[in-house]
Amino acid sequence: MFDLNAYLASKQETINFKLNEILDSFSDGGRIFESMGYSLNAGGKRIRPILSIAAAEAVGGNESMVLYIACAIEMIHTYSLIHDDLPAMDNDDLRRGKPTSHIQFDEATAILTGDALLTLAFEMLSSLEISKNNTPATCLEIIQLLAKAAGCQGMIEGQMRDILSEGKDLAFRELESIHRLKTGALIEASVCVGAVIGKGNEEKVDMLRTYGKHIGLAFQVMDDILNVSGDPSLMGKAVGSDAKRGKNTFPAIIGLSRSENVASRLVETGLHAIHGFDNKADPLRAIARYIIERKR
Amino acid sequence: MFDLNAYLASKQETINFKLNEILDSFSDGGRIFESMGYSLNAGGKRIRPILSIAAAEAVGGNESMVLYIACAIEMIHTYSLIHDDLPAMDNDDLRRGKPTSHIQFDEATAILTGDALLTLAFEMLSSLEISKNNTPATCLEIIQLLAKAAGCQGMIEGQMRDILSEGKDLAFRELESIHRLKTGALIEASVCVGAVIGKGNEEKVDMLRTYGKHIGLAFQVMDDILNVSGDPSLMGKAVGSDAKRGKNTFPAIIGLSRSENVASRLVETGLHAIHGFDNKADPLRAIARYIIERKR
Numbered sequence: 320m321f322d323l324n325a326y327l328a329s330k331q332e333t334i335n336f337k338l339n340e341i342l343d344s345f346s347d348g349g350r351i352f353e354s355m356g357y358s359l360n361a362g363g364k365r366i367r368p369i370l371s372i373a374a375a376e377a378v379g380g381n382e383s384m385v386l387y388i389a390c391a392i393e394m395i396h397t398y399s400l401i402h403d404d405l406p407a408m409d410n411d412d413l414r415r416g417k418p419t420s421h422i423q424f425d426e427a428t429a430i431l432t433g434d435a436l437l438t439l440a441f442e443m444l445s446s447l448e449i450s451k452n453n454t455p456a457t458c459l460e461i462i463q464l465l466a467k468a469a470g471c472q473g474m475i476e477g478q479m480r481d482i483l484s485e486g487k488d489l490a491f492r493e494l495e496s497i498h499r500l501k502t503g504a505l506i507e508a509s510v511c512v513g514a515v516i517g518k519g520n521e522e523k524v525d526m527l528r529t530y531g532k533h534i535g536l537a538f539q540v541m542d543d544i545l546n547v548s549g550d551p552s553l554m555g556k557a558v559g560s561d562a563k564r565g566k567n568t569f570p571a572i573i574g575l576s577r578s579e580n581v582a583s584r585l586v587e588t589g590l591h592a593i594h595g596f597d598n599k600a601d602p603l604r605a606i607a608r609y610i611i612e613r614k615r
Numbered sequence: 616m617f618d619l620n621a622y623l624a625s626k627q628e629t630i631n632f633k634l635n636e637i638l639d640s641f642s643d644g645g646r647i648f649e650s651m652g653y654s655l656n657a658g659g660k661r662i663r664p665i666l667s668i669a670a671a672e673a674v675g676g677n678e679s680m681v682l683y684i685a686c687a688i689e690m691i692h693t694y695s696l697i698h699d700d701l702p703a704m705d706n707d708d709l710r711r712g713k714p715t716s717h718i719q720f721d722e723a724t725a726i727l728t729g730d731a732l733l734t735l736a737f738e739m740l741s742s743l744e745i746s747k748n749n750t751p752a753t754c755l756e757i758i759q760l761l762a763k764a765a766g767c768q769g770m771i772e773g774q775m776r777d778i779l780s781e782g783k784d785l786a787f788r789e790l791e792s793i794h795r796l797k798t799g800a801l802i803e804a805s806v807c808v809g810a811v812i813g814k815g816n817e818e819k820v821d822m823l824r825t826y827g828k829h830i831g832l833a834f835q836v837m838d839d840i841l842n843v844s845g846d847p848s849l850m851g852k853a854v855g856s857d858a859k860r861g862k863n864t865f866p867a868i869i870g871l872s873r874s875e876n877v878a879s880r881l882v883e884t885g886l887h888a889i890h891g892f893d894n895k896a897d898p899l900r901a902i903a904r905y906i907i908e909r910k911r
Contacts, residue, residue: 351767351775402730407722426703430726431775434698434733435767441737442762445755455751459741462758466738471647471731479647479727 321598323605330369333382335360338390345439354424354432355439358397362415364615366538367506368393370606371513374527377593377600380517387448388461388516391440392509395469398436399505401429403478409564440465453516461512468508477501486565494567498539499532506535510603526592527603533589534607540582541611543568547575553615582611617894619901626665629678631656634686641735650720650728651735654693658711660911662834663802664689666902667809670823673889673896676813683744684757684812687736688805691765694732695801697725699774705860736761749812757808764804773797782861790863794835795828802831806899822888823899829885830903836878837907839864843871846910878907 338359346352368389375385404411404419405426412422421429443449444462453461467473477500484497510531514524546561547570561568569578586607593600634655642648664685671681700707700715701722708718717725739745740758749757763769773796780793806827810820842857843866857864865874882903889896 345767347768347772349772349775350779351772355767398730402726405723405726407717407726421703427701427778428775430698430701430703431771431778433730434694435771437730437733438762438766438771441758442766445758445762450752450755455755456746458755459746459751462737462741466734466741470734470738471641471651472643475727475731475734476643476645476647479645479724482723482727483646 321601321605323602323609326602326605327364327369327609330372330382331365333386334365334368334389334393337386338393341387341390341443350424350428351431351435354420354428355436357423358401358420358432358436359393361417363393363397365393366606366610367396367509370506370509370531370603371516373600373602373606374510374513374519374531375517376513377527377596377603378514378517378519378523379599380513380519384452385513385516387443388512389509391443392465392505392512394436394440394443395465396505398433398440399469399474399478401433401436405429408478408482409560411560437469457515460515464508464511464515465505468504473500473504473508474502477504481566484567487567489567489572491572494569494572495536497567498543498569499536502539502542503532503535506538507531523596526595529592530589530603530607533585533592534610537582537585537589537607538610540569540578540585541613543570544575544578544582545613545615550614579611586611617897617901619898619905622898622901623660623665623905626668626678627661629682630661630664630686630689633682634689637683637686637739646720646724647727647731650716650724651731653719654697654716654728654732655689657713659689659693661689662902663692663805666802666805666827666899667812669896669898669902670806670809670815670827671813672809673823673892673899674810674813674815674819675895676809676815680748681809681812683739684808685805687739688761688801688808690732690736690739691761692801694729694736695765695770695774697729697732701725704774704778705856707856733765753811756811760804760807760811761801764800769796769800769804770798773800777862780863783863785863785868787868790865790868791832793863794839794865795832798835798838799828799831802834803827819892822891825888826885826899826903829881829888830906833878833881833885833903834906836865836874836881837909839866840871840874840878841909841911842866875907882907 342356371385371389371392372382401420403409404414405421411419420432450458477497480497481501507528510527511524514527546558549558551558589607590604593603638652667681667685667688668678697716699705700710701717707715716728746754773793776793777797803824806823807820810823842854845854847854885903886900889899
């Protein structure tokens with residue numbers, strides 16, 4: 320029987336160690352590095368890098384092949400959180416129970432810290448550390464995948480549309496499209512990157528892409544649900560903030576119980592996409608179920 | 616006799632056309648693209664992409680080899696201006712006589728637009744458009760060069776230190792180091808990128824790096840000088856804003872006339888580094904002189 324908690328804890332420990340080792344290798348000890356380290360160590364669940372590693376493992380690769388790249392993905396994710404939390408964006412003072420970057424430091428530092436983490440991700444992805452074990456063409460493919468997912472046709476477009484839709488009535492399909500971009504795109508890319516670096520063949524990469532696409536959307540639907548019905552002490556922040564801000568969420572549009580059904584069906588579809596994989600994909604299967612069972 | 620004005624005008628036209636063509640190829644017509652286009656078309660001098668092209672030409676390459684990459688560099692530069700102008704940073708309402716991004720749109724849009732331009736640059740640099748004419752290894756080298764120059768050991772670190780030093784007394788060497796990072800690093804990288812893509816040999820790339828390093832710093836010294844003594848109608852913004860904000864500048868530390876001497880000497884050193892180049896480097900020579908003669 321696969322023990323997901325042990326798996327997540329072990330991967331989190333590995334990722335946390337590596338993230339700090341990488342940051343130390345760049346740091347001159349100045350404020351920007353202090354702030355980058357603060358946000359990188361603010362208690363993230365490391366879902367995206369873990370998905371990369373698990374996807375690599377599912378196609379016969381291993382953790383060490385993908386760890387450095389997985390850390391670059393977590394840097395991209397962390398940058399997006401810092402910028403989303405800014406006063407001009409979601410104006411959140413707390414994340415995972417800790418002051419957000421602009422509260423702990425200041426707004427200018429938070430903006431630059433996000434910029435620095437995003438840029439560092441691409442510096443890492445084009446570094447010798449990766450190209451010594453992968454062909455330059457594969458490195459470029461990974462950069463393209465992640466830049467697309469994080470960019471103006473992916474995560475940033477989703478965030479822009481999300482902000483523009485505040486206080487407006489959205490149709491289900493429109494919200495789905497925003498969530499796919501805002502959260503789904505980077506999760507899908509994280510899975511694909513792992514599959515590519517783990518040397519999965521094209522067919523397997525496609526199956527894993529489908530898996531990533533569906534669980535990525537499920538993850539955001541569940542975030543919406545937890546924002547309504549979650550336990551603040553587990554979430555590390557107040558619940559109900561989406562409703563207060565007039566945010567469009569799945570529960571607001573289709574209700575809580577239908578949202579839960581949507582999340583469940585997405586996870587089932589994701590699982591179906593990888594049903595032909597052997598037990599090396601068990602971590603991916605367990606993570607998919609965890610996404611809709613998690614409490615924070 | 617080499618006609619710099621005609622050269623600059625011609626390159627600006629080519630770059631402006633290409634920038635918009637590229638943006639159109641990504642755009643869905645939404646707000647983020649509108650805002651990206653607004654800032655990209657806000658009257659920039661295109662110094663960095665022109666330097667890339669001129670460096671490629673100096674080693675025997677041509678404009679078309681480097682144009683797409685040069686546009687990615689201008690996207691990185693434009694992102695940095697948008698974020699620098701934000702209320703939490705330099706709080707500038709005008710740039711080149713036009714409202715800055717957060718004034719024309721809003722702060723959230725400006726933050727996302729900067730993020731989008733930075734990410735798009737890396738999406739472009741890892742695209743087929745570039746890899747069809749360059750080896751994947753060269754593409755990676757370019758990404759590495761630019762990410763380093765723009766990142767937490769380059770431009771962002773310079774901006775962070777610049778903000779931290781506001782209102783404090785800096786020694787000449789400290790300010791020089793900030794200016795090298797804040798402005799010099801990306802200019803130096805622009806020249807190097809052009810030299811590499813133009814297929815310059817290692818020795819020539821090194822000479823051009825030295826050229827770029829010195830004129831990059833001269834450019835920022837001249838910016839400081841123009842902020843004190845420039846003509847507001849040519850600059851498109853008020854002069855004296857640096858002093859008002861307690862910014863450390865070369866004129867504030869060593870006076871106007873010694874600052875002009877420093878800029879001149881930097882340009883001379885830059886010119887000396889490429890004295891062995893033939894007349895294909897004449898544009899680079901003229902640009903170096905233009906940097907200290909410009910009025911805006």
